[in-house]
Amino acid sequence: MTPEELSSAVTACLKDAIDAGEFSIELPSEVRVERPRNRDHGDWATNIALQLSKQAGMNPRQFAGILSSRLEKIDGVAKVDIAGPGFLNITLDAGAAGELAKAIVEAGPAYGRSDALSGTRINLEFVSANPTGPIHLGGTRWAAVGDALARVFESQGAEVTREYYFNDHGAQIDRFARSLLASAKGEPAPEDGYAGAYIEDIASRVLAVEPNILELPEAEAQERFRAIGVDLMFGDIKESLHNFGVDFDVYFHEDSLHENGQVEMLLEKLKGSKNLYEKDGAWWLNSTEFGDDKDRVVIKSDGNAAYIAGDIAYIQNKRERGFDLNLYMLGADHHGYVARLKAAAAALGHDPECVEVLIGQMVNLVKDGKPVRMSKRAGTVVTLEDLVDAVGVDAARYTLARFSTDSNIDIDLDLLTKRSNENPVFYVQYAHARTYALARNAEAAGVDDSAFDAALLSHPTEGALLAALGQYPGVVAQASTFREPHRVARHLEVIAGTYHRWYDACRIAPQNGEEVTDVNRTRLWLNTAARQVLANGLDLLGVSAPERM
């Protein structure tokens, strides 16, 4: 029995008790059963008596008493104890927990998936770095987390579009183009420009494409460097993301919003919105209503559209493409965008809820325990490729995805490389590989899956492993609702831990000449179940699940 099944059975008991008039309360939307830390407290525990007794006008233990007599009648429940202030501790029948092993094996890759988001179209925008250089550590974090989040949504039935928004004009790109030009001429990088080996590399590749480029007038040459350089740079970015296992469905070019005067037309229409007003010759968006500290100019007093006009048009564009939910995954240096994006959605007449901004904290580079500022100028930028070269794709993706995006993370490349074998990803992958080793040995010893008797999975480590496997679907669901894929990684570490301990305590293959029994066969099922859940979870993180290491 899974915690979800138990939880809905408990809910049904509550409903019956209410219908029978045993107490009068509102049925809670969700009843949570938790795995108690202390095994003396049963297989699963719930605190609903503590939560609901006040509403029912009785003390918690009294409430728990009424409920427990009903819980005891649930199929698969062996015993219900009332403990402490009013916890209900539930112990399952010997076979009830073990049945899960078979259920998982039969569900296969579908175990942990749900249809909670089926029919929901989600646009998830992440990375979105302008092509002025390679993806650095910050962008790499969003690539790892964003893609994992997309996979989590997909596992819940959503249709996800991974989107990358960029522009190739403006001050940043100008600096990039001037830096390329300078490099091609053999001059030092401009004062406000970019330095680094990649500039020389791109510059020489531009020269290879267009050998006569330096004979053009300065302005024309710079424009050619911009156009060709951006293409080359973007090619490199896409390639390194692809090698990282992240492929975007849409690379959205900001300029496409401005074609055919689309933005102007949209702004004209918006002048009728109550969220847009005229003051001092400019048009303002009332973003303060959505938490901004000041309203933002949309149309400058010179009549030109401000940058934010593009954001507004972009939201409209996304809405027209039919997305139910538009997620923006941005770094903490963009947190000021939240209010204006919400305000923009409202101004367009959309529910601001259709725009959701996920703010993630920054990645810091650390060397010898001291922070190092990443600077494109100083050439101290650590890129996605540097990280992958140092530790490999699996360790890189896992490391970045296992932290909450609410916390800053420090990365010490030297330390990471040195300790790469101790990265938790290997702990999890090793558990997965071990399931294959055990299966190979089991087969050699004549153990097959011809029998399954759930009641034989009676060892404490088997209970713990089954419980961890049973919690997996709930963890994935939480990762989806909270937009926190790191929960999946953390739970895989728990599963790997319970698996290793089970391995240590229980054998699948019989030892020196003992007969094969149903215990061996049933354990083989549990082994396969553990492998399946580890593989499903690693897949959500975009990390490989090796058969051997």
Place this chain on the structure above:
RNA sequence: GCCCUCGUAGCUCAGGGGAUAGAGCGGUUGCCUCCGGAGCAACAGGCCGUAGGUUCGAAUCCUAUCGAGGGCACCA
């Protein structure tokens, strides 16, 4: 000045109202005639930044405060 995030073991971090606060790394000590030792077991290590509040119950929610990081253009 205002806004956002964080402050938990020596280090890096989990913990979204529950029972005795966890993991990895680092430290000490055990475990390979036995399915993979990239593993397991044990020990040491904590006024959960501080002070109030809400609650039967707070690391978790609220307020204040200190500290760290990030943001607050008719730039893009």
